[in-house]
Amino acid sequence: MIRLDGVCVRRSETLILDRLNLELDERRIGVIGANGSGKSTFARLLNGLILPSAGTVTVDGLDTKAKTKEVRRRVGFVFQNPDNQIVYPTVGEDIAFGLTARKWSKADIRARLDHIFQRYDLSGLEDRLVHELSGGERQMVAFAGVMALEPEWIVLDEPTTLLDRRNTNRVMRTIAEVSQNIVFVTHDLDRLTGFDRVLVFETGRLAFDGPPAKAIPFYMNLTT
Numbered sequence: 001m002i003r004l005d006g007v008c009v010r011r012s013e014t015l016i017l018d019r020l021n022l023e024l025d026e027r028r029i030g031v032i033g034a035n036g037s038g039k040s041t042f043a044r045l046l047n048g049l050i051l052p053s054a055g056t057v058t059v060d061g062l063d064t065k066a067k068t069k070e071v072r073r074r075v076g077f078v079f080q081n082p083d084n085q086i087v088y089p090t091v092g093e094d095i096a097f098g099l100t101a102r103k104w105s106k107a108d109i110r111a112r113l114d115h116i117f118q119r120y121d122l123s124g125l126e127d128r129l130v131h132e133l134s135g136g137e138r139q140m141v142a143f144a145g146v147m148a149l150e151p152e153w154i155v156l157d158e159p160t161t162l163l164d165r166r167n168t169n170r171v172m173r174t175i176a177e178v179s180q181n182i183v184f185v186t187h188d189l190d191r192l193t194g195f196d197r198v199l200v201f202e203t204g205r206l207a208f209d210g211p212p213a214k215a216i217p218f219y220m221n222l223t224t
């Protein structure tokens with residue numbers, strides 16, 4: 001479970017997130033809200049990329065401030081901009097990187113890569129230089145890289161903005177199928193059908209928290 005207790009995030013004089021108290025344990029959680037409402041900041045709190053200015057965030061009891069490394073292993077993060085997360089020159093090296101860091105054997109890494117390349121239709125890209133890929137190909141590689149690590153939580157911040165329909169569907173199908181907990185930040189309200197819970201942010205506050213059938217009309221009312 002991820003818990004937020006009295007969490008505020010301040011930057012200079014501005015309060016970006018204001019007193020969040022939440023327990024997250026549903027499998028599919030959507031996050032929506034206007035531009036600048038605090039969604040990305042909220043998402044980044046969940047794996048310790050941003051630390052609270054006040055209050056605490058814990059993942060299975062681990063404080064993101066004190067146990068950042070353990071938290072990052074449990075909570076994978078897919079950025080909107082794949083360049084924030086791709087480190088190695090080639091696609092294969094990049095996806096293998098996290099597994100090597102976990103001291104997997106070469107054979108196990110090979111088996112996982114084969115599985116991931118096949119599942120996400122990336123086989124032809126293994127030896128390609130990441131900087132030569134298209135934006136959508138890079139976004140897919142970044143997604144596949146996180147999926148390869150099978151973290152218990154996967155936080156995705158608008159992960160399909162560069163993807164065509166086929167790859168968007170691939171990502172959404174994965175989100176629907178995997179057993180891990182998903183936190184999915186999106187502007188694409190249609191994609192939240194079937195989610196267990198949707199959080200609506202409005203100027204740094206949690207304005208609504210409930211099932212998609214209620215959260216989406218609430219958000220649409222805010223924006224008309």
Ligand SMILES: Nc1ncnc2c1ncn2[C@@H]1O[C@H](COP(=O)(O)OP(=O)(O)OP(=O)(O)O)[C@@H](O)[C@H]1O
Nearest residue numbers: 011012014016033034035036037038039040041042
């Ligand atoms: N380091 C920072 N310093 C000052 N302001 C910041 C900083 N980081 C974020 N902000 C501000 O905090 C607010 C929330 O930003 P955030 O990126 O969380 O919004 P968002 O809901 O994800 O927006 P979008 O839908 O546009 O991606 C914005 O007004 C942003 O300008």
